[in-house]
Amino acid sequence: LFLLLEGQYAVGDFLQASGVNGRVVSVGLRVTTLQDARGQLHYLPNGSIGAVTVRDDPWAQFSVDVLLSTSESAEAAATVCQQAVEDVCTQYEGWARLEGTPVIRPGTHHVNIELPISVQTEAEWIALEELPVRVRLALEAAGVKLPEGRPPRVYHRARPRWLKLAEADADK
Structure with missing residues (x-):
């Protein structure tokens, strides 16, 4: 919930979270979905996401x-x-x-x-x-x-x- 309220990242951002690098496809109440360069989708439970690195110029x-x-x-x-x-x-x-x-x-x-x-x-x-x-x-x-x-x-x-x-x- 805090991820949504604080707006740490948004759909379209490129980031690294929970050991996954990718583009944010969706941000939901419970899950953030990233797509990596090979097209694979990674579903990250928002409650388990620790440090997040958002790339300004990726x-x-x-x-x-x-x-x-x-x-x-x-x-x-x-x-x-x-x-x-x-x-x-x-x-x-x-x-x-x-x-x-x-x-x-x-x-x-x-x-x-x-x-x-x-x-x-x-x-x-x-x-x-x-x-x-x-x-x-x-x-x-x-x-x-x-x-x-x-x-x-x-x-x-x-x-x-x-x-x-x-x-x-x-x-x-």
Whole structure:
């Protein structure tokens, strides 16, 4: 009852309570219902809810990076990548969103395609696990060859550029 009267959280908020991370689907007199990123519903008895963490900005910023040889059509590959990311965002609606259009950065020996995406912090696995696989499969289905040993990668956008360059040098 105190949860309802005090308004600690409301439908649509993202929170962590009783070891569950999710979006509040409903708040009743006896039960609060959360939905996690995988779509599972968790029914939490209000009387047993202890500490609650409500996330003000639950979005984590990522960049999907795809490296292509210069012989590949960067524009066509960027379209394929964007469609793959949009498909993932549609599948996990409310948990992942594309934040812009692909950016194509030509280099001396390669072309880099970057796509900005945001995901709920509780669902970072969408960006870190699901997206690279889906983008790679979409590129392969479109006949785009990726450089040997260089699958699509996902980085936190706050990642320092010098660290990305150091990792790229280590991969050579």
